[in-house]
Amino acid sequence: MRRAVLLGIAYTRNDRIERDLIELGELARSIGIFPVARFWQFLKVPLKTYMGKGKLGNIAEYIRLYEADGVITDDELRPVQKSNLEKMLKVEVLDRTQIILRNFARSAQTSEGKTEVELAMLEYRLSHIKGSSNYLSRAAGGIGARGPGESKLEMDRRTVRKRIARLRSKIRKISEERVLKRRKRLTSIIPKVSIVGYTNAGKSMLLKVLSGFEVKSENKLFTTLNPTTKKVWLGENVFALFSDTVGFISKLPPQLIKAFRSTMEETLDADLILMVADGYDEDVNEKLRISERVLENIGAADVARVTVISKIDLCNESRLKELVREHEDAVFISAKKNLYIDELMARLRDEITKDYLEKELEIPNEIWPTVSKTIGVRVMKFKQTGDVVQAKLKIHPFLVKKIMEENRVLS
Numbered sequence: 001m002r003r004a005v006l007l008g009i010a011y012t013r014n015d016r017i018e019r020d021l022i023e024l025g026e027l028a029r030s031i032g033i034f035p036v037a038r039f040w041q042f043l044k045v046p047l048k049t050y051m052g053k054g055k056l057g058n059i060a061e062y063i064r065l066y067e068a069d070g071v072i073t074d075d076e077l078r079p080v081q082k083s084n085l086e087k088m089l090k091v092e093v094l095d096r097t098q099i100i101l102r103n104f105a106r107s108a109q110t111s112e113g114k115t116e117v118e119l120a121m122l123e124y125r126l127s128h129i130k131g132s133s134n135y136l137s138r139a140a141g142g143i144g145a146r147g148p149g150e151s152k153l154e155m156d157r158r159t160v161r162k163r164i165a166r167l168r169s170k171i172r173k174i175s176e177e178r179v180l181k182r183r184k185r186l187t188s189i190i191p192k193v194s195i196v197g198y199t200n201a202g203k204s205m206l207l208k209v210l211s212g213f214e215v216k217s218e219n220k221l222f223t224t225l226n227p228t229t230k231k232v233w234l235g236e237n238v239f240a241l242f243s244d245t246v247g248f249i250s251k252l253p254p255q256l257i258k259a260f261r262s263t264m265e266e267t268l269d270a271d272l273i274l275m276v277a278d279g280y281d282e283d284v285n286e287k288l289r290i291s292e293r294v295l296e297n298i299g300a301a302d303v304a305r306v307t308v309i310s311k312i313d314l315c316n317e318s319r320l321k322e323l324v325r326e327h328e329d330a331v332f333i334s335a336k337k338n339l340y341i342d343e344l345m346a347r348l349r350d351e352i353t354k355d356y357l358e359k360e361l362e363i364p365n366e367i368w369p370t371v372s373k374t375i376g377v378r379v380m381k382f383k384q385t386g387d388v389v390q391a392k393l394k395i396h397p398f399l400v401k402k403i404m405e406e407n408r409v410l411s
Contacts, residue, residue, distance in 0.1 A: 072099055076095050119164065190231070196267060197247065197291050201310060359400070
């Protein structure tokens with residue numbers, strides 16, 4: 001498929017069908033399919049033909065005139081809908097789930113990512129084998145008869161189920177290894193920050209700017225599939241491990257949520273979530289709501305959070321005022337132009353150390369360099385007086401006793 005017509009259905013007048021079709025077009029372009037037109041229709045109930053036959057007649061004529069070789073629907077199709085569309089339109093038909101799966105397959109680089117994508121694809125295939133009547137078209141007649149079509153159906157089901165079982169086992173092992181790594185991190189005083197948000201919101205670019213490391217960042221959907229973790233210095237002796245995660249999207253297929261649960265679990269044990277949203281996107285509020293729902297679905301709704309509105313270099317003054325009014329507690333940045341990154345880092349320092357214990361101490365001069373450079377000790381202010389340094393510190397709870405005892409600090 002190279003040139004496709006996009007189709008969508010709405011059941012209410014306030015449906016976001018037009019915006020969903022624009023996003024579907026971006027998904028298609030990401031895998032090399034050029035959208036030539038968009039058609040949508042209001043319906044009261046779902047149809048076996050997906051759209052009304054009259055509408056499909058007009059679409060068939062458009063396909064012929066503009067030499068499109070495929071159709072992409074904005075909804076996951078039932079097998080009977082897919083079969084009917086292909087018969088009526090006489091071109092290849094793909095649905096939104098298949099397009100998203102192909103995007104994920106394009107971006108999968110690691111063994112884990114490829115395993116999760118393959119599992120999601122097989123889950124999708126199995127659900128459609130179960131519902132397809134094409135496999136039974138050659139079945140022998142008669143009560144209790146078992147024809148070649150039925151044998152092929154059962155064979156396909158069995159083959160797919162066996163492969164799914166092997167992939168699930170492999171992913172379980174990966175998840176167990178990740179749990180062990182997480183347990184080790186929990187004993188560390190270096191906090192974990194998870195960068196999340198809608199796909200293409202600027203998460204990878206932000207991690208690149210914060211860490212100084214090269215992080216893959218493209219103007220394509222789903223560039224990041226597996227978490228990329230970097231240690232970041234936030235100033236004032238505060239460090240954190242930042243992880244870039246897979247982007248969220250509307251109508252995310254359940255197969256993908258299940259398959260990528262082990263990847264998404266990285267967010268569950270984060271000390272802080274950075275919710276990144278594209279301020280230039282007119283649909284920013286809806287995409288923030290979608291991201292919130294995904295976090296709820298994976299059980300991360302209660303993790304502390306900072307909202308970051310990105311790409312403000314693209315926004316005019318009136319747009320910025322509107323965003324500030326609607327998201328007054330957010331931090332506004334441009335990672336590309338390096339705008340207000342220092343302000344973001346200051347906010348992160350405060351969030352990360354909000355449970356640190358404040359201490360005003362007198363520290364001997366000879367051990368002050370060691371204390372002041374200890375990770376987990378934030379120096380708020382200090383003054384040298386004679387043989388001691390009078391310091392106001394914020395100290396990680398795990399370190400207070402050590403600092404007080406091992407370094408002979410005077411309280």
